Amino acid sequence: MSRTIVLAVSALAVSTPLQAAPIALEPSSKWNLSYDKEACRLVRIFGEGENQVAAQFVRYVPGPGFDMYVSGKSLDPQGKQFEYRFAPGDEPGEASNLLYGQNDEGMTTWQFSTGLVPHAEYKALEMEKPEDRKAAILRESDRAPTITSFEISKGVSQPVALQTGSLLKPLEAMGACMDDLMRSWGFDPQVQRNLISSPEPKSEPGRWVTPRDYPAGALRKNLSGSVRVRLDIDEAGEVTDCTIQQAFSDPAFRLSVCNLIKKRGRFKPAINAGGDPVKSFWGTSVVFITSGS
Incomplete structure (x- = not known):
C-alpha cells in the first residue's frame, strides 16, 4: 500500500x-x-x-x-x-x-x-x-x-x-x-488486512511526478525535500481524494504533488477476501533531491 x-x-x-x-x-x-x-x-x-x-x-x-x-x-x-x-x-x-x-x-x-x-x-x-x-x-x-x-x-x-x-x-x-x-479515514481495518490485492497502479508511479515537475523556485535555491501522501481509491479504481500526510520540504513541493498524482495516477481497485472490488487507500512519498544536495 x-x-x-x-x-x-x-x-x-x-x-x-x-x-x-x-x-x-x-x-x-x-x-x-x-x-x-x-x-x-x-x-x-x-x-x-x-x-x-x-x-x-x-x-x-x-x-x-x-x-x-x-x-x-x-x-x-x-x-x-x-x-x-x-x-x-x-x-x-x-x-x-x-x-x-x-x-x-x-x-x-x-x-x-x-x-x-x-x-x-x-x-x-x-x-x-x-x-x-x-x-x-x-x-x-x-x-x-x-x-x-x-x-x-x-x-x-x-x-x-x-x-x-x-x-x-x-x-x-x-x-x-x-x-x-x-x-477515522472510513476503512474497516479487518477488511484492509485481509485484502487479496491492494490498489495497483496501472502505470509506473515514477512517471506521475518527474524531474520536469521540480518546482522552479525550489530548484533555483537548490532545495531538497519529500512529500508523503495518501490516496483514497474507490471500487472502480478512481482516485477520490489525496491527503498530504507529511512534508519535509519547502511549501512549493506540497502544492504540486497531489494535483499531479490525481491527474496522472490510475489504479486497479483493491480486491477483498470474497473476490469483490472494495475501496482502499495507497500511500506514496515523492522525494525531491537536487544534484547539489
Missing part, C-alpha cells in the same frame, strides 16, 4: 574520515505514542546533554516498515555513506530515501524509510505483492521482541547505539493506533 517516487539521487558532498566507535545511549524518557490525523508517532529520547538523541518511528499506512526521524547535536553529516541497523540480527546497511536538515532547535535531523526486516531479506521481497507484504509483517513481529538497540554506524559525526530494548509492545501499540486511524 506504500511506494516511493525519487526524482533524483545524489551523494553527500563531504569527505570520508575515519568514523568513531558508536557510543551507547540509554533511554532518558519513556516511549510516547501520539495519534495524529494521518500518522502514528512513537517517540523516545536517549542520552543526555550534547549527546542527547531523539528517535521517532512514524507510520502513515499499516506496516510493514515505518519512517524514522533521528535528531541530535552529535549527528552532523560526516562521510559519504549513512549506515544503520537494528541489532542484533542484522548487518549495517544503507538507508532508503535519506534526507537530512536542521530542526527548529538547530539539531541535525535524519529522515529515512526502514523496518525490522533485515536488509538482505528485504531486498529479496516485492512489497507490491500481498504475500510478500504479509511475510514482511510476520518477520517484523518475530524480530521485534529480540531487538536491543538501534545503531547508526556511519555518516554522522558521532555514531550512536540507542538502547531501545524490545520493540514488541511499542510496535503493538502503534498497530492499534493504525487501526484507529483507518477507521
Whole structure:
C-alpha cells in the first residue's frame, strides 16, 4: 500500500574520515505514542546533554516498515555513506530515501524509510505483492521482541547505539493506533488486512511526478525535500481524494504533488477476501533531491 517516487539521487558532498566507535545511549524518557490525523508517532529520547538523541518511528499506512526521524547535536553529516541497523540480527546497511536538515532547535535531523526486516531479506521481497507484504509483517513481529538497540554506524559525526530494548509492545501499540486511524479515514481495518490485492497502479508511479515537475523556485535555491501522501481509491479504481500526510520540504513541493498524482495516477481497485472490488487507500512519498544536495 506504500511506494516511493525519487526524482533524483545524489551523494553527500563531504569527505570520508575515519568514523568513531558508536557510543551507547540509554533511554532518558519513556516511549510516547501520539495519534495524529494521518500518522502514528512513537517517540523516545536517549542520552543526555550534547549527546542527547531523539528517535521517532512514524507510520502513515499499516506496516510493514515505518519512517524514522533521528535528531541530535552529535549527528552532523560526516562521510559519504549513512549506515544503520537494528541489532542484533542484522548487518549495517544503507538507508532508503535519506534526507537530512536542521530542526527548529538547530539539531541535525535524519529522515529515512526502514523496518525490522533485515536488509538482505528485504531486498529479496516485492512489497507490491500481498504475500510478500504479509511475510514482511510476520518477520517484523518475530524480530521485534529480540531487538536491543538501534545503531547508526556511519555518516554522522558521532555514531550512536540507542538502547531501545524490545520493540514488541511499542510496535503493538502503534498497530492499534493504525487501526484507529483507518477507521477515522472510513476503512474497516479487518477488511484492509485481509485484502487479496491492494490498489495497483496501472502505470509506473515514477512517471506521475518527474524531474520536469521540480518546482522552479525550489530548484533555483537548490532545495531538497519529500512529500508523503495518501490516496483514497474507490471500487472502480478512481482516485477520490489525496491527503498530504507529511512534508519535509519547502511549501512549493506540497502544492504540486497531489494535483499531479490525481491527474496522472490510475489504479486497479483493491480486491477483498470474497473476490469483490472494495475501496482502499495507497500511500506514496515523492522525494525531491537536487544534484547539489
